[in-house]
Amino acid sequence: MPEAELIRLAQTGDHEALVQLLRSIETSVYRSAYYILGNEQDALDASQEVLIRIYRKLDTYQEKAKFSTWVQRIVSNVCMDKFRAKKETVSIDEHEMIIPDRNNVEDEILLTGLSHDIQEAIGKLPKQYRVVVVLRYLEDFSYQEIAETLELPLNTVKSYLFRARQQLQELLYDYQKGGIG
Amino acid sequence: MTNTEIWEWMQRDLDGDLSPDEQRALFALLEKDTDLQQKYNRLKSVSLQLEQLPPVVPSISIVDSILPKLESAVATPAAKADLNAGVLPTLEVKSKPASPSEPRKWKNKTVWFARIGSTAVAACLLLGVMLIGKEANEQIDPATQGSIVAPPAAEPPVIIGPPAPQPSTNPTPLPEQGEEPPVQEETKQPPKQQKKAQTPSKPVTKAPEPPPAKVGQPADSVPVMVPPKPVPREPKPPAFPFGLEEKSDDDKGKKSKEDEKEKKKKDNKKDDGDDRDDDRDDDHDDDKEMGKKKSSREYGRTSLA
Numbered sequence: 361m362p363e364a365e366l367i368r369l370a371q372t373g374d375h376e377a378l379v380q381l382l383r384s385i386e387t388s389v390y391r392s393a394y395y396i397l398g399n400e401q402d403a404l405d406a407s408q409e410v411l412i413r414i415y416r417k418l419d420t421y422q423e424k425a426k427f428s429t430w431v432q433r434i435v436s437n438v439c440m441d442k443f444r445a446k447k448e449t450v451s452i453d454e455h456e457m458i459i460p461d462r463n464n465v466e467d468e469i470l471l472t473g474l475s476h477d478i479q480e481a482i483g484k485l486p487k488q489y490r491v492v493v494v495l496r497y498l499e500d501f502s503y504q505e506i507a508e509t510l511e512l513p514l515n516t517v518k519s520y521l522f523r524a525r526q527q528l529q530e531l532l533y534d535y536q537k538g539g540i541g
Numbered sequence: 542m543t544n545t546e547i548w549e550w551m552q553r554d555l556d557g558d559l560s561p562d563e564q565r566a567l568f569a570l571l572e573k574d575t576d577l578q579q580k581y582n583r584l585k586s587v588s589l590q591l592e593q594l595p596p597v598v599p600s601i602s603i604v605d606s607i608l609p610k611l612e613s614a615v616a617t618p619a620a621k622a623d624l625n626a627g628v629l630p631t632l633e634v635k636s637k638p639a640s641p642s643e644p645r646k647w648k649n650k651t652v653w654f655a656r657i658g659s660t661a662v663a664a665c666l667l668l669g670v671m672l673i674g675k676e677a678n679e680q681i682d683p684a685t686q687g688s689i690v691a692p693p694a695a696e697p698p699v700i701i702g703p704p705a706p707q708p709s710t711n712p713t714p715l716p717e718q719g720e721e722p723p724v725q726e727e728t729k730q731p732p733k734q735q736k737k738a739q740t741p742s743k744p745v746t747k748a749p750e751p752p753p754a755k756v757g758q759p760a761d762s763v764p765v766m767v768p769p770k771p772v773p774r775e776p777k778p779p780a781f782p783f784g785l786e787e788k789s790d791d792d793k794g795k796k797s798k799e800d801e802k803e804k805k806k807k808d809n810k811k812d813d814g815d816d817r818d819d820d821r822d823d824d825h826d827d828d829k830e831m832g833k834k835k836s837s838r839e840y841g842r843t844s845l846a
Contacts, residue, residue, distance in 0.1 A: 379604060379608070382604045383602075383604050386599065386602070386603050386604050387596075387598060387599070389603075390597065390598070390599040390603060391596065391597045391598075394597045395594065395597070400600065403597075403599075404599060404600075404601070404603065407599065407603045408603055408606060408607050411603055411604060411607055412607055412610065412611070415607075415611055475590070475593070475594065475595055477590075478587070478590040478591060478594065479594070482591075493591060496556070496591075497588075497591040497592055497594065498594065503556070503558070518552075518553075521552070521556070522548075522549065522552040525552060525555070525584055525587055525588065525591075526548075526584070528587045528591070529580075529583045529584050529586075529587045532583075532586075532587060532590070533583060
């Protein structure tokens with residue numbers, strides 16, 4: 361069944377259509393949350409919250425925007441809330457996140473190769489850059505769609521993405537240097 | 542073209558945002574500058590790595606994990622309907638048309654309440670007047686009857702003399718039954734033991750007068766003793782046995798009682814001999830009555846006890 365039909369049925373109160381719709385977006389929601397937040401547990405919590413919000417607010421969705429854009433907007437909002445909550449609770453979390461990541465990298469770098477470098481580099485990006493990168497590469501959004509999702513000007517989105525890529529390139533270059541050294 | 546512009550074109554090329562002409566111009570610049578070419582290669586490798594990020598899949602089905610919550614939220618449509626109902630300020634719309642109608646309703650209600658209340662008050666007044674009129678008519682008749690009834694209450698002293706024998710005939714069966722019936726009555730009607738036990742004890746002592754006296758007075762042992770005095774009063778002052786025993790009942794000092802006995806004996810001796818016969822007869826009667834009284838008193842005491 362096409363996504364538009366599922367959305368229509370879900371909005372009319374079809375519970376099965378709503379569940380099916382949630383299942384269809386479950387993976388993409390989790391993937392974005394995982395790369396934005398950087399760990400599985402936070403990604404699971406955020407994904408649950410995102411799906412619950414979608415479940416409750418599906419009536420507010422209008423076909424003016426793409427459904428995926430609407431969903432990713434909720435994902436980014438939930439992830440931003442998670443970032444704020446983390447900052448307010450424990451400021452040491454950033455350091456704790458780095459240390460286990462390095463240990464994990466040491467354990468798994470042989471298996472995953474450069475993917476872990478890029479994941480670690482993504483984790484070091486500013487939040488806004490991270491979200492833009494995730495939307496661009498994981499959701500394959502265009503500049504315009506990212507701008508609509510994040511409700512940002514188009515030039516701002518470009519700026520965020522270009523700077524994010526530049527920082528990633530520098531970080532990865534440093535890793536390569538360290539690995540070679 | 543500045544370095545920043547070249548850097549931007551490189552970034553846009555990675556996203557496929559350059560036109561074919563722009564792309565050709567960029568590649569021409571990169572061929573000339575190795576540093577720019579190295580930068581472009583690094584950015585392209587980063588972009589490739591981002592494109593090749595491993596597909597992450599949740600370890601558990603998130604939808605299944607939240608389904609219980611969603612279903613416990615009482616079916617989405619209902620919840621949504623409630624939310625919509627709560628969000629929609631339809632109350633304002635309803636309040637506008639309802640506001641003018643409510644005052645009218647209230648006015649009508651108040652008018653109706655006033656009418657009903659006034660009619661109810663009028664009906665109550667009429668009923669009250671009717672009842673009062675009836676009662677007044679009824680009270681007038683009983684008043685005349687009450688005047689007839691009143692004399693018997695006042696007559697008893699007059700009747701006391703003659704009726705005495707009549708009640709004595711009536712009470713005679715009573716005293717015989719007097720001691721027994723109360724017991725039967727007591728057994729029959731235990732809840733009214735005191736009242737009924739006292740009532741029979743009084744008629745036993747004084748057949749004629751007690752009924753009216755009982756009606757007027759609350760049946761005590763002391764008032765029961767009062768009537769016997771008038772009976773002997775007619776012939777002469779109260780018989781000493783009564784006084785003695787009554788005084789003894791009153792718990793007065795023994796010395797004072799003995800003095801009174803002696804005085805009474807002296808007075809009796811001084812009286813005529815005819816009177817003595819009458820007195821003896823009376824005494825005999827009195828003794829008999831006293832025996833009954835004693836029994837009644839004892840019974841009364843027991844009953845009172």
